[in-house]
Amino acid sequence: xxxxxxxxxxxxxxxxxxxxxxxxxxxxxxxxxxxxxxxxxxxxxxxxxxxxxxxxxxxxxxxxxxxxxxxxxxxxxxxxxxxxxxxxxxxxxxxxxxxxxxxxxxxxxxxxxxxxxxxxxxxxxxxxxxxxxxxxxxxxxxxxxxxxxxxxxxxxxxxxxxxxxxxxxxxxxxxxxxxxxxxxxxxxxxxxxxxxxxxxxxxxx
Numbered sequence: 001x002x003x004x005x006x007x008x009x010x011x012x013x014x015x016x017x018x019x020x021x022x023x024x025x026x027x028x029x030x031x032x033x034x035x036x037x038x039x040x041x042x043x044x045x046x047x048x049x050x051x052x053x054x055x056x057x058x059x060x061x062x063x064x065x066x067x068x069x070x071x072x073x074x075x076x077x078x079x080x081x082x083x084x085x086x087x088x089x090x091x092x093x094x095x096x097x098x099x100x101x102x103x104x105x106x107x108x109x110x111x112x113x114x115x116x117x118x119x120x121x122x123x124x125x126x127x128x129x130x131x132x133x134x135x136x137x138x139x140x141x142x143x144x145x146x147x148x149x150x151x152x153x154x155x156x157x158x159x160x161x162x163x164x165x166x167x168x169x170x171x172x173x174x175x176x177x178x179x180x181x182x183x184x185x186x187x188x189x190x191x192x193x194x195x196x197x198x199x200x201x202x203x204x205x
Contacts, residue, residue, distance in 0.1 A: 010175030017172050019139035023055040023117070026146065030110065034156040039106070047107055054097030055117065062089040078181060080132040087125035094118035109155065109202070116142060116201035120194050127189070134182045134190030140169040141194030149202040 015021075027048050030036045036044070063086050066072045077083045098114040101107055120138050127133045147162040173187045182190075 006178065010179050013168075013172055013175050014136060014179070017136060017140065017168060019135050020056055020059055022139045022143055023051050026113070026143070027051055029158070029161065033158060033161075034150060036107075036110070043104055043107075047101060047104060047110055050097055050100045051110070051114065054093045054100070055114070058093045059086065059090045062086060077135070080128045083128045083135070084125060087121050087128060091118050091121035091125060094121060109153075112202050112205055113146060113198075115205065116145075116198035119197040119201055123193050123197060124190075127193075132182070132186055133193065134173075134176060134186045136176060137169065137173055137182075137187050137190035138194035140165070140172060141191035141196075142198035143194075144169060144191075145195045145198035145202065149199065152203075 031039070031044055031048065036047075039047075063072065063075060063077075066085055067075055071085065072082050073079065074082070077086060094114055094117045098111050098118065101111045101114055104110075120142050124133055124135055124138055143165055144162070147158055147165055150156045150158055151162060169191065173191070176182045176187060177184065
């Protein structure tokens with residue numbers, strides 16, 4: 001039992017930092033620690049609801065339906081070929097979300113974040129045709145880029161959270177390697193691919 005603790009810990013961390021859950025952490029941080037906290041409650045509900053619906057609920061339902069139809073053997077999507085349809089749904093869903101969020105002109109940063117997330121989905125989709133990339137670390141790379149951008153743009157001072165996210169990304173990468181789900185190149189490609197895409201969209205798009 002004790003020997004299995006590292007494996008249990010790695011799996012728990014993978015679940016806690018799953019790409020489908022990261023948008024929830026982002027919303028909680030955005031609406032409590034940044035200038036978005038000053039938005040009217042109605043705007044918060046609209047924007048938060050859009051991100052949750054298109055970034056979390058629809059992709060989760062799509063994965064569940066594909067599993068029910070027998071098109072997915074494993075909900076964890078370890079088989080790169082089985083990732084293609086879920087990632088396609090995720091990319092389209094995030095693009096629709098960007099259109100919905102764009103209706104609130106003051107939420108331009110959130111719109112850019114959603115577009116960045118769509119770009120990350122598209123990256124993983126294209127790569128998955130030929131190679132396996134870490135979806136978890138792609139999400140964490142995007143999260144780190146987001147926090148760096150928030151600090152640089154002066155929208156919030158979240159340096160401690162940035163350090164915590166970087167450390168979490170390192171622990172997650174170690175856990176994925178320990179579980180044998182990825183090799184080091186898949187981890188690095190995911191993290192830096194997610195970071196670069198999110199950074200470019202947030203800062204220069």
